Amino acid sequence: MAEATGKGLEGVVAAQTRISDVDGREGKLFYAGYDIADLAAHATFEETIHLLHHLELPTAAQLSETVATLRAESVLDPLLVELVGSLAGRTGPMTTLRTAVSAAAALDPDDDGSPEANLRKAYRLMAKTPQIIATYQRLRTGADAIEARDDLGIAANFLYALTGKEPDAQVARDFDVVLVLYADHTLNASTFAGRVAAATLADMYAAATAAVATLQGPLHGGAITEVREMLDEIGSPDRAPEWIREKLGRKEKVMGFGHRVYKTWDPRATVLHDIAERLGRHFGEPRWFDTSMRVQETVMEAKKLYPNVDFYTASVYSALGLPPDLYTPLFAAARMAGWTAHIREQYADNRLIRPDSEYVGPDPRSWQPLESRG
Numbered sequence: 001m002a003e004a005t006g007k008g009l010e011g012v013v014a015a016q017t018r019i020s021d022v023d024g025r026e027g028k029l030f031y032a033g034y035d036i037a038d039l040a041a042h043a044t045f046e047e048t049i050h051l052l053h054h055l056e057l058p059t060a061a062q063l064s065e066t067v068a069t070l071r072a073e074s075v076l077d078p079l080l081v082e083l084v085g086s087l088a089g090r091t092g093p094m095t096t097l098r099t100a101v102s103a104a105a106a107l108d109p110d111d112d113g114s115p116e117a118n119l120r121k122a123y124r125l126m127a128k129t130p131q132i133i134a135t136y137q138r139l140r141t142g143a144d145a146i147e148a149r150d151d152l153g154i155a156a157n158f159l160y161a162l163t164g165k166e167p168d169a170q171v172a173r174d175f176d177v178v179l180v181l182y183a184d185h186t187l188n189a190s191t192f193a194g195r196v197a198a199a200t201l202a203d204m205y206a207a208a209t210a211a212v213a214t215l216q217g218p219l220h221g222g223a224i225t226e227v228r229e230m231l232d233e234i235g236s237p238d239r240a241p242e243w244i245r246e247k248l249g250r251k252e253k254v255m256g257f258g259h260r261v262y263k264t265w266d267p268r269a270t271v272l273h274d275i276a277e278r279l280g281r282h283f284g285e286p287r288w289f290d291t292s293m294r295v296q297e298t299v300m301e302a303k304k305l306y307p308n309v310d311f312y313t314a315s316v317y318s319a320l321g322l323p324p325d326l327y328t329p330l331f332a333a334a335r336m337a338g339w340t341a342h343i344r345e346q347y348a349d350n351r352l353i354r355p356d357s358e359y360v361g362p363d364p365r366s367w368q369p370l371e372s373r374g
Helices: 036-042 045-054 060-073 078-088 093-107 115-140 154-163 169-182 189-199 204-215 223-234 237-249 267-282 287-303 309-319 324-348
Strands: 020-023 028-031
Touching: 028 036, 028 045, 028 267, 036 045, 036 169, 036 267, 045 060, 045 115, 045 154, 045 169, 045 324, 060 115, 078 093, 078 115, 093 115, 093 204, 093 324, 115 154, 115 204, 115 324, 154 169, 169 267, 169 309, 169 324, 189 204, 189 324, 204 324, 223 237, 223 287, 223 309, 223 324, 237 287, 267 287, 267 309, 287 309, 309 324
Parallel strands: none
Antiparallel strands: 020 028
16 A cells, blocks of 8 residues: 555555546546546447446447436436425525435435445436436526436436526537546545445445535535636636736636646546537637636646646536536536445445544643642
8 A cells, every 4th residue: 555645645545446547647537447538529428327337338228228227217206306495595506415415315215235226326316416406406596397308318408407498419418528527536535435434334325425515615526616706707818817927926826727636637628628619609608718718828828737627617617607506516416427336336345444543642641630720
């Protein structure tokens, strides 16, 4: 096992996995051996789900079965819709999603933890998560919830359930690719939290809830929203260079740049760059992409920092007209594929995760009676 190189368990190998791998120096990401660039170019989110859970791309028959299962499981129980509706006016989307994922355990028909049952639970979580998010958005704006259609994929169904309109095929495909890109990323904080919970033999929903709760923290899942806030503050492409130079001059962090793993371009960012440009032109909202480009040029010139996955995702979601507070929930909708795959992998070869700690407190000392403590 590698030695720790610093706080945050950096450099420590905490698990063996066959699900995904990162080469930070070369800027490569692989799902079960497949390069993310190839998956982004060719795979659907449904194919990616099958790959992460079975470690092989599906045959035509297997894909058809996966698609049918996910469509059937996307229907929300009326009690879950009622819960989402009762929370919609009281709290934000990530708190609602965290609560709904936990509550869904009470509605699951499988009451055992067998591998077969856990695979069914995983598919239910992957199918229901985007529907929970769309339902939340509809209900908090006073609209009625819209059930998913049985002839659309997960990406297209989310956009349909959000707006009531079938999305343009290219728009749906672009959003589908975003889900593929976010589906997994080795042992990030939320995935690790899910595996820690699973290692105690907590059930699938408890482990998934732990992952959602961890993603909710702004240092993990909040970066996309912070990039959008930065773009809002900049306002227009021509203001970007001066705004960035002033921020760097104050030694402040520019959101969307740098990564704990990648020392070069995040391979997902290059794909998202093209999607952001295309969607901006499609919806007549090029300013998000154009401003992002000026920010990127200025940061790379001044600091030699590369964009990460979150940087251009903000422009993608802005072009789609999605509310900024849905950005992190959509991260969860995609990452539920990876979370549940890792949780199942943990169950399959489990050992309780119990790291050591280094004590740095006071030396051993004697008890002092209350009256002598000064």
